[in-house]
Amino acid sequence: MASWTPLHVVTGKGGTGKTTVAAALAIALAGRGQRVLLCEVEGRQGIAQLFDVPPLPYEERRVSTGLDGGEVFALAIDPEAALLEYLQMFYRLGRAGKALDKFGVIDFATTIAPGVRDVLLTGKVYEAARRTGDTGYDAIVMDAPPTGRITRFLNVNAEVAGLAKVGPVRRQADSIMEMMRAPSTQVHLVSVLEEMPVQETLDGIAELRAANLPVGRIVLNLVRPALLSPATAEALTSGTLDDGAVAAALGRASLPTAAADALVGEGLGHLERLTLQDTQRRIVDAQDTPAVELPALPDGVDLGAVFDLAQRLRDALVRADA
């Protein structure tokens, strides 16, 4: 059996932080002397934006160091370029390859032909995961399509294998599926602690499992840290800590007492949000996919923040492995 570079697929509901988490994971995995490839497949140039570099071409570029001096490379996989590369590599089509492009076949194949786009995107990842030597990687992280499409995306080669009975396409499809289902692959699902995203995540896990795709972890992102002690929470909800008490305390700290009312309101809002989070956290804890949590960073995400999240991810993963 072939052996592949570990592949981490990062999916999740739109806007929950897939790109951010994928980048943080790539940085976390790039330990001393290691090379990690971070790739995106949706043509959004989200990685380039995050690392503040010009739009990525169809070429592996070094974009960052890792946590302990490793290296992170990035690649934006473009299906058209991947198709031409693929045709060249496997068929040495030469003139016919150019003709395909000229006649709009490449365009047709990558936009309308069933699954071809996904075959090409996963095919390129497979090619990188099989590579050894100087151009090979120690890990690959994919900023993948959202939860609703992920199973179909990763499973597309199984469909191809069903269509193509023999030949090189069939062989390639079979090997890609073998890699996708191998223990070296893990599909992580990013979610936030809200009802709809959590439900969607659990549905996604069930779908992945049904397709024999290996589920890694749930990454609970944008988690609000609890800022109130249990005693304060209790005093707020029971009403013993009221506007008057807060106003008095504000006065002692030489702050405007008029803010008391708003502070109490904000405190209650904070507790309400935490209660909702806890409800969802219990749902996540009650199932068997392990979860890691990343806090909502109040100042948003810049490159420094991605390193902060990378450190937290690694700590959580190391702790879980211990």
Place this chain on the structure above:
Amino acid sequence: MTGRPSTSPPPRRRSTSRRAGPAGGTAAGPLDVDALLADRGTEIIVCCGSGGVGKTTTSAALALRAAEQGRRVCVLTIDPARRLAQSMGLTELDNVPRPVDDVDDSAGGSLDAMMLDMKRTFDEVVEAHASPEKAQQILTNPFYVALSSSFAGTQEYMAMEKLGQLHGQDNGWDLIVVDTPPSRSALDFLDAPERLSSLLDGRFIKLLLAPAKGPARLLSAGFGLVTGAINKILGAQVLSDVQTFVAAFDTLFGGFRQRAEATYALLQAEGTAFVVVAAPEPDAMREAAYFVERLGAEDMPLAGLVVNRVHESAAAGLTAADAESGADRLRSSQDPDDVATGELLTVHAERERIAVREARLRDRFASTHPQVPVVPVPALPGDVHDLEGLRRIGRELTADGTAGATPVD
């Protein structure tokens, strides 16, 4: 709209207030949603924006509010969250609007809602335009199946198709509110019909059709190379499937293009209003800015921007820095009220930092797009999944919202 009740013919005047494109002049005030909904000239509202910002929530909230204020509304939603769908009675997946229960109809309005079934909508178009045998041939073709169920852009295109159908139906509606699909970019919605028809008009498809239609000499040497290559890689079956698909579709091409053009014209009509939804995040605000500019360029009527899930500073005047230093001073106190207040100040400081960051984004939009009316909607602590939640969003979308002092997230 053909389904207009005869008692209240809506005035067909061009309401300049709804045209807020970048071509407009002076600074706009806040977006007056109630005026937009009350204006009988508003026949279609399209809610657009990038993924996850609250398009479905906003369209449902607008539709419910309009209905409870007396409009006869139909809302076309796309992939609503399960619980929201249930609370709107969207459990029948038959691709037609159904009345929503528990809507307050005391003002004489009504609300029908449906959830778009993209594939089914496409199938219906095929069935309506091809002979039964030909329709069958198309519906089972693997390329059609892929096109109708997963082609990027089909959902957008089918949303428009359905809008065209609903608008043409005589069901007594005087307002249709349309949600748009969770595209990566709001622009996809406007580009979808063009993408689809240019794809179907592409050179490859023309060539595939040529042997069936034209003289054999059209089969150039180049094309022979192409078919040879395809056969070599994928086998002859694939090429013949493509050919069947293309030939079967050929008869529909004209129809498709025409329909797309008609719907596009509908979007430019004066009874249409676009409501752009954004979250106060850099990406979403950037998308919203692109979209607003594009609407202007296409001469499409923009009503304004909803900035959804906003954190506003509640204790105005108390900055994050002041709150933090106050918290430091109170933390070491022996008095439990001091300690608790210190913690509250920490909550406030965090919130304030977010509010400041969001305000900066909103200000930037306001200064680069001064003519676009904007309304903020606060982030509520929980999901919006029932009619009561939608009413709440409806109030927040309008002046009513400022009255409520419920704590927000």
